[in-house]
Structures are given as structure tokens and as C-alpha cells.
Amino acid sequence: MACCCLSEGRRRSNQIGAKMRKDHKRIPHLLLLGAGKSGKSTFLKQMRILHSSGFTNVEREKEYRPLIAKNIVACVRALHAGIKRLGLKYYAVQNDQLAEAMLDYHPGEFLHGGLAEQISTYWLDPGVQECFSRQREFGYELPDSTRYFMESVIRVSGDHYTPTDQDIIQSRSPTMTVHEVPFKLMKWQIAIVDVGGQPSERRKWIHLFADVAAVIFLSAISEYDQVDPETGENLLKHCLALLATLFAMPFFERSGFIIFMNKMDVFQEKIAYAPMQHYFPEYRGALNDADGAAQFLESRFREVIPAHTAPIKRSRSPSESLSSKVSSLRRSSSSGPSPNSLKEEDQVTQLTFFHRTTATNTQNIKTIFEDVQHMVLIELLETFLNVC
Numbered sequence: 001m002a003c004c005c006l007s008e009g010r011r012r013s014n015q016i017g018a019k020m021r022k023d024h025k026r027i028p029h030l031l032l033l034g035a036g037k038s039g040k041s042t043f044l045k046q047m048r049i050l051h052s053s054g055f056t057n058v059e060r061e062k063e064y065r066p067l068i069a070k071n072i073v074a075c076v077r078a079l080h081a082g083i084k085r086l087g088l089k090y091y092a093v094q095n096d097q098l099a100e101a102m103l104d105y106h107p108g109e110f111l112h113g114g115l116a117e118q119i120s121t122y123w124l125d126p127g128v129q130e131c132f133s134r135q136r137e138f139g140y141e142l143p144d145s146t147r148y149f150m151e152s153v154i155r156v157s158g159d160h161y162t163p164t165d166q167d168i169i170q171s172r173s174p175t176m177t178v179h180e181v182p183f184k185l186m187k188w189q190i191a192i193v194d195v196g197g198q199p200s201e202r203r204k205w206i207h208l209f210a211d212v213a214a215v216i217f218l219s220a221i222s223e224y225d226q227v228d229p230e231t232g233e234n235l236l237k238h239c240l241a242l243l244a245t246l247f248a249m250p251f252f253e254r255s256g257f258i259i260f261m262n263k264m265d266v267f268q269e270k271i272a273y274a275p276m277q278h279y280f281p282e283y284r285g286a287l288n289d290a291d292g293a294a295q296f297l298e299s300r301f302r303e304v305i306p307a308h309t310a311p312i313k314r315s316r317s318p319s320e321s322l323s324s325k326v327s328s329l330r331r332s333s334s335s336g337p338s339p340n341s342l343k344e345e346d347q348v349t350q351l352t353f354f355h356r357t358t359a360t361n362t363q364n365i366k367t368i369f370e371d372v373q374h375m376v377l378i379e380l381l382e383t384f385l386n387v388c
Contacts, residue, residue: 027182027189027190027191028188028190028191028212028213029190029191029192029193029209029212029213030190030191030192030193030212030213030214030215030216031192031193031195031209031212031214031215031216031255032044032192032193032194032195032216032218033195033215033216033217033218033246034217034218034219034220034239034242034262035219035220035235035238035239035242037144037220037223038218038219038220038239038262038263039218039220039260039262039263039357039359039360040175040194040218041172041173041175041179041194042169042359042360043216043218043260043262043357043359043365044179044181044192044194045168045169046169046359046362046365046366046369047181047183047192047369048181049165049169049362050362050365050366050369051181051183051184051185051369052181052182052183054165055165055168057162060162060163060168061162064163064167064168064171065109065110065161065162065163066107066108066109066110067171067173068149068156068163068167068171069107069108069109069110069111069156069157070107071143071145071149071171071172072107072111072119072149072150072153072156073102073105073107073111074143075142075143075145075146075149075150076098076099076102076119076122077099077102077103078141078142078143078146079099079128079131079132079142079146080099080100080102080103081138081141082131082132082134082135082138082141082142083099083127083128083131085137085138086130086131086134086137086138088127088130088131089127090125090127090128091125091126091127092121092125094118095121095122095125095127095128098118098119098122099122110157110161111153111156111157112157113157113158113159115157116153116154116156116157117154119150119153120150120153120154123150123151123153132146132147136225136270136273136274139226139227139229140226143172144172144263144266144360145170145171145172145360148170149170152167165362166360166362169359169360169362170360175194178193178194178195179193179194180192180193180194181194190213192216193209193212195209206249206251209251210251210252212252212255213255213256214255214256214257214258215246215252215255215256215257215258216258216260217243217246217257217258217259217260218260218262218357218359219236219239219243219259219260219261219262219301220235220236220239220262220263220266221236221261221262221263221264221267221294221297222263222264222266222267222270223235223236223239223263224236224267224270224274224276224279224280224293224297225270225274225278225279234279236279236297240300240301240304241304243259243301243304244304247304247305247306248306256351256352256353257305257351257352257353258352258353258355258372259301259352259353259354259355260355260356260357260359260368261294261297261298261301261354261355261356261357262357262358262359263358263359264294264356264357264358265358265360265361267290267293267294268290271288271289271290271293272288275287275288276293276296280296280300283296294356298354301354302354305352353372355368355372
């Protein structure tokens with residue numbers, strides 16, 4: 001079954017890759033990349049809601065309602081596993097019995113009302129709450145949306161329930177195929193492409209997306225204190241290595257990079273009890289300083305950017321025109337002295353932008369992407385279309 005899914009994913013990748021090569025002068029594409037669980041699918045859902053046609057009632061009823069039921073069952077299973085691993089006890093024996101029953105339960109299209117009531121009671125068990133608060137001790141195996149759905153279980157199990165946009169954003173399903181979301185950006189028709197599947201397959205298909213206008217790279221900076229259970233590698237350091245690999249690929253040498261330091265909400269909560277110094281000893285900032293720690297991680301991302309790129313941060317001052325800065329940098333790289341005679345900051349062939357995001361927050365993504373589209377993408381798209 002897994003091989004069938006991967007084969008279907010590659011077939012879909014080939015189709016979209018061929019379509020991109022055929023239309024890339026007429027329809028610029030943005031490629032969405034990042035490590036697993038970085039929020040790529042969530043970001044793409046936000047783009048559908050904000051800039052495309054959103055989700056149909058059929059999708060809400062037939063796709064997302066059963067998915068949300070499965071997500072809730074998965075939350076119970078993960079909490080139960082955490083309780084066992086931590087050696088905790090349920091305060092009510094019926095909650096232990098419920099969790100055991102969930103191990104073999106398949107919810108179908110929805111959770112019936114009686115079961116939803118039991119799960120709601122389960123969530124309030126002090127043993128469950130302690131497990132949730134100590135999830136760091138068993139590897140953060142709980143879904144990010146655990147609190148959201150466990151507190152909403154009664155609402156999302158009603159007979160006439162239809163998933164809201166926020167419910168859809170919070171839902172989780174592994175992305176094993178390629179998804180494309182077209183939308184209009186001022187005078188352009190463009191598309192964002194999300195590439196799912198196994199990281200080990202990346203080099204086999206990445207060439208299909210050569211010469212995209214920009215790469216949107218998502219990193220879950222909240223993973224600074226987590227490790228891969230199989231390799232023991234720090235997940236954020238793995239993300240940095242992935243970004244360095246992408247910069248080194250010739251397929252993206254003309255593409256801009258927009259780096260979203262994602263899951264800022266989770267990061268700000270974690271930094272209060274998981275000091276950055278424990279995982280990155282070179283950090284010299286204050287304890288519990290989320291902004292200082294985020295700036296430090298941004299500096300680590302900047303370290304992997306090749307010297308010939310131009311890392312740019314969004315201007316906080318309305319009087320400073322980022323558009324003019326980008327145009328100036330582009331002009332400096334298009335003519336004039338040979339590269340060897342230019343100063344390092346003038347040797348520009350790529351542009352890189354940084355933003356801090358919370359992909360589950362629609363207003364945050366709306367604000368950030370409005371900034372991106374007006375101050376960043378316009379320049380990238382104009383350059384892309386001019387050189388094609």
C-alpha cells in the first residue's frame with residue numbers, strides 16, 4: 001500500500017513538473033519546502049482560504065469531518081502511550097478503559113455523542129493533564145492540535161457538525177503527494193506547490209521544479225529541543241542542513257528564498273522551560289527570552305546562506321523601501337564590474353527573506369503574506385519573468 005502511495009505521488013509530481021515546465025513563463029510557481037511537521041500543509045490550507053476558493057462543503061463533510069474524528073482518536077492513543085511511558089496513573093479507572101478501547105477503535109465518518117462525552121471527561125483526568133504538561137519527557141509525540149481538538153470534542157461530534165476553517169487548519173494528515181494551489185497575485189496568476197512524500201526520495205524529483213520563482217521554506221523553530229528518535233540528530237540542526245542542501249542545488253540558483261521561522265506560538269511557550277543554552281551552548285542570550293532566542297536561531301539560518309545571496313529582513317520602517325533595496329541589489333548583479341571585483345554584499349544572484357510565523361493563525365499568515373506579496377514577491381516575479 002505504501003509503495004502504491006509513493007508511486008502515485010511520483011506520478012503526480014511528474015504531472016505537475018511537466019505542467020510547470022510548459023507554463024513557467026506564463027504562470028510563475030512558488031515551491032513550498034521544509035522538513036516534516038514544519039507546517040507546510042497548514043500553510044497551504046491558509047493560502048486556499050485567503051487567496052483561492054477555500055474548501056467546499058463536500059470536502060468539509062467527506063474529507064475533513066472523518067479526518068478530525070481520526071485525529072481525536074490519535075490524540076487519545078498518544079496520551080495513553082505517554083501516561084504509560086511516564087509511569088503515571090489515571091485518576092478514574094474508566095478513563096484507562098476508554099484509552100485501551102481506543103487502541104483498536106476506528107471512528108468511521110464521525111464520533112458519536114456518547115463517545116465524545118467520554119473523551120471530554122478523559123481529557124479532564126488529572127493524570128492526562130499531567131501527561132500533557134510533561135510531553136517533552138517522552139519526545140513530543142502528541143499532535144500539535146491535541147489541546148484544540150480535545151477541548152472541542154463535543155462540538156466537532158454533533159450530528160449537524162460541519163468543520164470550520166480553523167478545524168481544517170488544525171487537522172493533520174501525512175502529505176504523500178504533490179498539491180498545487182493556484183491564486184491571483186495582483187496582475188499575475190501564480191501557484192504554490194507543496195511537495196509531500198519521503199525525504200529520501202527528494203533528489204529523484206527535485207529537478208522537476210527547477211527555476212521556480214521562489215522557494216518558500218518552512219522551519220518549525222519550536223523543534224530546537226527535539227531529536228530524531230532514530231538518528232538522535234537535533235531536528236532544527238537537521239532543518240539547517242536541509243536548507244544548506246537546497247541552496248547548493250543548481251536548480252534554484254535563480255530562485256529567491258522566503259524563509260518562514262514557523263510555530264512561533266509553540267516556541268514562545270517552550271522557551272520558558274527549555275532554555276536555548278541546553279541545546280545550543282553557543283547561545284549567550286538571556287534565559288526565557290523568546291525574542292533573543294529567535295534572533296539567535298535566525299542568525300544560524302543566515303550562516304547557511306551562501307555568500308552570493310542577499311539576506312534581507314522585512315523593514316520595520318515605512319520610510320525604508322524594501323522594494324527599492326531589492327531593485328538596487330538586482331541592478332548591481334546584472335551589469336558592471338566582474339564578480340571578483342565587486343564587494344561581497346554586491347555579488348547578488350539570489351534574494352533571501354526571513355519572517356516569523358504561526359501557520360495555524362490565519363490573521364498572522366494573512367498579515368505576513370500580504371507583506372511578502374507586496375514587498376517581496378513582486379520583485380521576485382518581475383525578475384523571474386524578465387529573465388525567462
